[in-house]
Amino acid sequence: MKHSLIILLIAIVFVNGSLLFAFAEEDLDINDANGNRAYRSATEYDYPPFSVTDSGEADGFSVELLKAVAAETGIRLTFRIDEWSVIKEELRNGELDVLPLVSYSEERDEYYDFTVPYIVMYGNIFVRTDNSTIFSEEDLIGKEIAVMNGDTAHEYALRMGYSDRLVLTSTFQEAFQRLQDGEFDAVLAQSLVGEKIISDMGLNNVKAVNQLADDGISRIKTTLSGFEQKFCFAVKEGDRELLAKLNEGLAVVSVNGTYNQLYEKWFPFLLENKPSTKEILTTVASILIPALLLMMGFFVIAVRREVKRKTWQLEQANEAKSRFLADMSHELRTPLNAILGYSTLMQKDTDLSSKNHHNLAVINKSGNHLLSLINDILEITKIETRKSMLKHEIFDLHQLVEDIEAMFALEIQRKNLSFETRRLSEIPRFVIGDPLKLRIVLINLVGNAVKFTEHGGVALQFSMQERLQNKFRMLIEVEDTGPGISEAEKEKLFQLFSQTETGRKQANGSGLGLVISQESVRMMGGKIRVDSREGEGSRFYFTIDLQEADIPCISDSVAETDRKRYRVPKDAKPPVVLVAEDTTESRELLALLLRDAGCIVLEAVNGAEAVSIAKENRPEFIWMDIRMPVMDGLTATRHIKAMEPDYKTVIAAISAHVFEEERDSILAAGADDMLGKPFLEQDVFQMMGKHLRISFEAEKAGRNRLAVALEAIGAEERSMLKEALLLLDMDRLQLLIEQINKQNSDNAKIISAELEKMNYTLLLKELQTNEEAGAKD
Numbered sequence: 001m002k003h004s005l006i007i008l009l010i011a012i013v014f015v016n017g018s019l020l021f022a023f024a025e026e027d028l029d030i031n032d033a034n035g036n037r038a039y040r041s042a043t044e045y046d047y048p049p050f051s052v053t054d055s056g057e058a059d060g061f062s063v064e065l066l067k068a069v070a071a072e073t074g075i076r077l078t079f080r081i082d083e084w085s086v087i088k089e090e091l092r093n094g095e096l097d098v099l100p101l102v103s104y105s106e107e108r109d110e111y112y113d114f115t116v117p118y119i120v121m122y123g124n125i126f127v128r129t130d131n132s133t134i135f136s137e138e139d140l141i142g143k144e145i146a147v148m149n150g151d152t153a154h155e156y157a158l159r160m161g162y163s164d165r166l167v168l169t170s171t172f173q174e175a176f177q178r179l180q181d182g183e184f185d186a187v188l189a190q191s192l193v194g195e196k197i198i199s200d201m202g203l204n205n206v207k208a209v210n211q212l213a214d215d216g217i218s219r220i221k222t223t224l225s226g227f228e229q230k231f232c233f234a235v236k237e238g239d240r241e242l243l244a245k246l247n248e249g250l251a252v253v254s255v256n257g258t259y260n261q262l263y264e265k266w267f268p269f270l271l272e273n274k275p276s277t278k279e280i281l282t283t284v285a286s287i288l289i290p291a292l293l294l295m296m297g298f299f300v301i302a303v304r305r306e307v308k309r310k311t312w313q314l315e316q317a318n319e320a321k322s323r324f325l326a327d328m329s330h331e332l333r334t335p336l337n338a339i340l341g342y343s344t345l346m347q348k349d350t351d352l353s354s355k356n357h358h359n360l361a362v363i364n365k366s367g368n369h370l371l372s373l374i375n376d377i378l379e380i381t382k383i384e385t386r387k388s389m390l391k392h393e394i395f396d397l398h399q400l401v402e403d404i405e406a407m408f409a410l411e412i413q414r415k416n417l418s419f420e421t422r423r424l425s426e427i428p429r430f431v432i433g434d435p436l437k438l439r440i441v442l443i444n445l446v447g448n449a450v451k452f453t454e455h456g457g458v459a460l461q462f463s464m465q466e467r468l469q470n471k472f473r474m475l476i477e478v479e480d481t482g483p484g485i486s487e488a489e490k491e492k493l494f495q496l497f498s499q500t501e502t503g504r505k506q507a508n509g510s511g512l513g514l515v516i517s518q519e520s521v522r523m524m525g526g527k528i529r530v531d532s533r534e535g536e537g538s539r540f541y542f543t544i545d546l547q548e549a550d551i552p553c554i555s556d557s558v559a560e561t562d563r564k565r566y567r568v569p570k571d572a573k574p575p576v577v578l579v580a581e582d583t584t585e586s587r588e589l590l591a592l593l594l595r596d597a598g599c600i601v602l603e604a605v606n607g608a609e610a611v612s613i614a615k616e617n618r619p620e621f622i623w624m625d626i627r628m629p630v631m632d633g634l635t636a637t638r639h640i641k642a643m644e645p646d647y648k649t650v651i652a653a654i655s656a657h658v659f660e661e662e663r664d665s666i667l668a669a670g671a672d673d674m675l676g677k678p679f680l681e682q683d684v685f686q687m688m689g690k691h692l693r694i695s696f697e698a699e700k701a702g703r704n705r706l707a708v709a710l711e712a713i714g715a716e717e718r719s720m721l722k723e724a725l726l727l728l729d730m731d732r733l734q735l736l737i738e739q740i741n742k743q744n745s746d747n748a749k750i751i752s753a754e755l756e757k758m759n760y761t762l763l764l765k766e767l768q769t770n771e772e773a774g775a776k777d
Contacts, residue, residue, distance in 0.1 A: 038076045039097040039242060041066065044084040045171060048196040049266040050101050050231065053081045061266035065118060066100035066233060068258045069249030075242075083170065085150050094236050098246070102234035103152040106629075112234040115246045118259075123153055123227030124191040125209040126198075128179065134186055135209060137635075144184040146175040153188040156227045159608075159630060172197055180205050190229055192267070390523045394549045395435035398424060401460070404442050408450050417450065418457030427462050427474060430549040437520040438544070441528075442476075444513040445540050449480035456481025456537070465543060472548065477541040485532040493530065566685040566696045568598035575692055578602045578619040580610035580636065581654075582628040585752065590623060590654075592749055593681055597696060607631030611639045614649065621688055622651045626666065634669040641670035650691040681753075706754060707766050709747040713740050721751075722767045 043051045043058045052060035058079040070077050077098075082090075090096045092111050104114050127134050134143065140162055147153040149168040157166055167184050169175040175187045176194070180203045187194070191208065198206050233246050253259045352360070401424055412419050442460075449458040458480045465473040485493070493514050518528050524544040532538035568574050577599045581587035591601045602617055604610040607624075608631040614622065622640070626633040637651050653666045653674040666674055673687055685696040710718060717740060724732040733755060741748035754763055 038078050039070075040095070041077050041098045041100060042080045042082055042087040042090070042096055043100055044087060045081060046173060047084075047101065047193060048200060049192065056081075060101075061119075061262055062101040062231065064262050064266070065253070065259070066098070066246075068253050068262065069233075069246055072252045072256075072258075073245045073249040075245055075249075084148075085170075088150065091234060091236055097236060097239065097242060099234045102232055104230040104232050105152065105155065107155075108234070111237055113237050113239065113243050114232040114234055115243065115250060117230035117232050118250055119231050121190050121192055121229045121231070123156060123188060123229070124194060126176065126179065126187040126189060126194050126206055127185065127209055128182070129205050129207050131185075131207075131209075140186065143186060146179060146184050146187045147189070148172050148175060151189075152229050153190070153227070157188055173201065176201065176203055176206060188227075391434045391436065392432055392547075393435065394430060394432055396429060397427060397431050397546075398429045400435055400439060401442075401462075404439070404446055404460075407443070408446060411450055412458070415450070415454065417453060417455075419450075420457065420459045422459060422461040424462050426464060428472075428546075428548045432547040432549050433544070434520075434524060437524060441517040441520050441542075442478075444517045445478040445528075448513070449478055449482065449538070449540075453480045453482035453537075471545065473543050473545050475541060475543050477539060479537065479539045481537040484534040484536050485530065485538055486534050490530060490532065566593075566597045566681065569695060569697055572694055574598050574600050575621055575688070575694065576600045576602065576617065576619040577688075578604060578610060578613055578617070578622045580604040580607065580622065580628065580633065581625040582606055583625075586625075589749055589753055589756065590684070593684060593753075597685065607633055607636030607639075610636045614640045614647075615643065618647050618649070620649060621692060622649055623654050624651050624671065626653055634666065637669045637671050652687055652691070705750050706762070707770070709750040710763075710766050710770055712744065712747050713751075718767055718770060722764065722771075725764055725767070 043053065043060070043063050045051075045053050048060065050060050050062040051058075052063075058081055063079070067077065069075070087096060087099060088102075091099050102108065102112065102114070104117065108114075125134060125137075125140065133139060137160070140160075142165070144165045144167060145157060145162055146167040146169055147157050148171060151172075154166075154168065167175075167178075169178070172187070172189055172193060175189070176197050178184065179187050187206075189197075194208060197203075233250075235242050235246070401421060405419060405421060408419070446458065446460060458478070461477040461479070463475045463477075465475050467473075514528070521528050521542045521544065526543045526545075528540060528542045530538060530540050577594050579587055579590050579594070579601060581590065581603075582605050587603055587605070591603055594601045602613050602619055604613050606628045610622070610624065610633075611631070613619075624633045624637055628636075631639075633653060637653075640649065640651065650672045651670065653671045663674065672691060675683060675687060688694065689696050710721075713721075717736065721733070721736055724736060737748050737752050737755070740751065751763070
């Protein structure tokens, strides 16, 4: 729906403060004595700790969060309490303006507008303590299960096919009490809600299903695949003004600490400390002397288990808070693509007045600033959750440096600065390391140097420090003739959201770039240091360890004359291949490659559909995305592998979200192999050939398809594409691909395939060749 676009426009207003024309005032129909609108809200009866109403007053985490957001944005609220089935219909009919606790779903998105999610939680199975039959989702089939009517757990149960023996209750308290009394086998509920109800009601005979952890000692909670609750504020559809205010308020409370305070207040059971020394001594003193040594052994084991459990809970708490920031950032990026792209296109309209040209320039500037902030928040979130992994791959170091220089060439030329790259020729061209992290560091350091230098220039210097066989330590220095940094401000350089006085005067940047760079360098084995004096410029420098590569890292697509097209051998039967991927662009790209090679291709958009297609068509090979709606790839893999021995197939996991630590769980689910995105065409066919025992023939593709596609898209699109590539503006590149797709989907897929493979140098080379050919004509 269009609500995401509205979120972004308000976010830009929040950043820049100069786009108040974005929304028109709406007629206010509910006012206080002073003419201020009072928005109507309601919460459901007890759904602890999110909605707590036992005192007769609306309270709980979600209610307090909405009140805090209202206070930050000047919203006046009225609250009442009623059944969930009642208030959700009242919001839909316009009798209420906002609900504080609504789990997002595609079905609800048809008649509500949602803010960004403020917390993401997962569902669990609750059983009696004497349970001996239910340990996972598969065990629920044929069992009598209770859920609260209309809750996300209800929707999940119907989706999973548990409707034959489903019991509906008006509240979860009723469901848990009847489970305790033995009326049915299990309750499906959100994990935290269930555990809070068990604690509050003193239900000693009810527990959450758990499973043995990898250490073989401790146990962890089971989570239901496909039961993910993204809690949001929901407004009646079309109330853009209120939705924008709520998103603005969520951004404020997440930064000023209010969100964390409320989280710690309402989720104390996730933030408990380790047992104190006094508690340990008291426990030990109560043990009988004759059994002291024996009991001490058991006590140590218990403490270790408890500490491990508390540590896991703290990690979950931090993960939830980090996920909130990441979800907010991701929700904002998609509509931001459209804002930046279309504002750029509109600026080319010669019929616009000078005032409108100025307004569009402000939108574009603010949007680019917001995009930078969002990208920094995403990277910090990855670092805090330890999901930023160090890669070791072959890359062209010299080309990477040339790309950095090209990226800032326009700004350097505009400011009439000099830029010098020194001693790069002394460093091996092809090395093994993490090119993405090195690129991020150089972009931040060189970018800062160019931004703050008004006269003189910037130098980027490389030198070999130590060498041992094929490994070496490299020193990288970035020097500028800018304003310099005082001693007092040097200490703030690598602190979150901290900027120097010069940076604050620029009113640009998030104060996160150097923090991200320092963490990236630390992962590569070094540390960023700085030498600077006010008025004399600055020198940032660091060392990293790299390994000299034996061979160049040139893929098949680099040399257009040698480019390969893979095909099924003429004497082989074309294999039937299923591509299960929820993202349309990724699914169509892989399907295009496979069909072009002569494979028979089937497509599925979620795990449940993949299981159904596999059962009916029995493909010989399945490309399975890990994270999909309805049913995820791991669950789908288990279902398909359970069809053996009647039907055997090869399943290869393919996903952009796979971290190294997830590999074991993917293979344990039954996957035969895995491939990460972005992938190379040759990797796809090598993996299929290995498992299907087919030698795909690599033919020369004749004239370069990329050159043909770029020639067909038009001069203006080529110019915009080149500019976005030089700036590595991935969001604008995505927008351009979408525009090209409207003209010719095949050309869009060919160009998108090279972007997926990060073949930026090849794209720039083809664009330059086309430009030179046009000049000659």
